[in-house]
Amino acid sequence: MTEDTTARLLAFFKALAHESRLKLLGLVAQREHSVQELAAAVGVTEPTASHHLAMLRDLGLVSRRADGNTHWYAFVPDALSALAKQILSVEGVKKLAGPARPRGSAEAVVANFTNPDGTLKDIPASRKKRYAVLAWLVRQLEEDRRYTEPEINAFLKRFHWDSATLRREFIINRMMAREKGVYWRLSDFDWLSSDGSAQTSY
Amino acid sequence: MTEDTTARLLAFFKALAHESRLKLLGLVAQREHSVQELAAAVGVTEPTASHHLAMLRDLGLVSRRADGNTHWYAFVPDALSALAKQILSVEGVKKLAGPARPRGSAEAVVANFTNPDGTLKDIPASRKKRYAVLAWLVRQLEEDRRYTEPEINAFLKRFHWDSATLRREFIINRMMAREKGVYWRLSDFDWLSSDGSAQTSY
């Protein structure tokens, strides 16, 4: 339900983000119209109007009724008003950020150990929590790139003064590899399995 | 104000018709965020996030506050709620069809003489009203195309049984020209001046 909300809302906004479709909606809100009428009024060909109307219909914004081989389209207010109600509430808007973080997941741990500006409050003492924070950190490095040790340090200092510890932890946890002073990030597959909660990055 | 409404609404829907921007809005609705945070959270580069944020800011959906050279973005509910209120009312949606018809204009005349299905109730007796209806009709013909007399008749029969009268009126009013049984539409410029109300076609 939570994730579906954003996707559905996005579909609505995409449907409405086009001048022709807004006009079509306005026209059918006044009275029923045939495809020919609508195409002429909006200034597009019939196939194009048909295409837009199909889109609006998929979302339940308009209805269609056939009489002979003329199709009459009409406005259905319900879907739009549901949308209006969601964006009217701040709580509704907050949901747009994405799926709410499941309790106890790696992301919740990271949230607890980071300041609003994205820096680390502490390096977690518990192995599991430290692992989650390290995973979050290492994901901010590029995958197929080689880093010098000063580069890694500079990167880590943006999060915490003790870059040496963090750098060492990366190696211990097989999140990064080192050879002749050059570091690179290892693929998630190499280490994700050892932690319980698989998670997608975004 | 009337025409501006649709354009503004369209701009809002376009702004919201993108997954990254919806997420950005959701994030800033939770608390202030810097561009770096937002870019990381949404999974785009900083310039891209900046670009999206500028778009949202142009529409008054978010605000920006500088602290040092960090920019903090926050959600501004007003614009969204105004939008929600408009699409919540059917009257608000009707306006999307385009500029409201000014009273006494040619379009109001046409509305009075047409049935819901687009056919003509009558051919207006008064010269001015007849003129308005004819103009509406002739605009539904293609501009740079030649029609045979049967084609014109077929077209007119979709609106009224008396195609012969309508066809003759087109010629009288210099809306169409005829030569050797071939008809074609004349440019608006050739005849619009004789009527009072200039109007854009759409």
Added chain:
DNA sequence: AATCTAGTTCGATAATTATCTAATTAGATA
């Protein structure tokens, strides 16, 4: 049955929009 009409679906092209890297600006810090 053959034809006509309104609408839809398909496939290719055109137009728009998003995205990145590179360059630039402005504030903070050494």
Added chain:
DNA sequence: TATCTAATTAGATAATTATCGAACTAGATT
């Protein structure tokens, strides 16, 4: 002053979306 950092702007390319003509479907008309 020189350098660093966060953000923005510019310019080029990639991805998405709109649009049309052509082909097709189904209902109505001859």
